[in-house]
Amino acid sequence: xxxxxxxxxxxxxxxxxxxxxxxxxxxxxxxxxxxxxxxxxxxxxxxxxxxxxxxxxxxxx
Numbered sequence: 001x002x003x004x005x006x007x008x009x010x011x012x013x014x015x016x017x018x019x020x021x022x023x024x025x026x027x028x029x030x031x032x033x034x035x036x037x038x039x040x041x042x043x044x045x046x047x048x049x050x051x052x053x054x055x056x057x058x059x060x061x
Contacts, residue, residue: 004029004057006036008047017042021049030057 001022008017017040023029033049037058049058 002029002052004033004052005050006033006047006058007050008037008040008042008045010045016045017047026051026057033058 001024004021004023004026006017006019006021007015010016019036021029021032021036023032029051030049034043037043037047044060046061047058048056048060050056
């Protein structure tokens with residue numbers, strides 16, 4: 001299992017969410033990240049999901 005990092009920001013730059021997601025691969029991590037964003041109603045907020053190596057899987061501004 002790999003650790004992926006999901007972060008959501010307010011317009012002011014304040015972090016609203018900073019979570020680690022455990023997933024077996026990038027595809028699973030992206031699905032889990034999208035699910036978490038919908039659950040918390042953060043889909044339209046500035047967010048990013050990064051891999052352990054720092055690559056972006058999800059990004060919205």
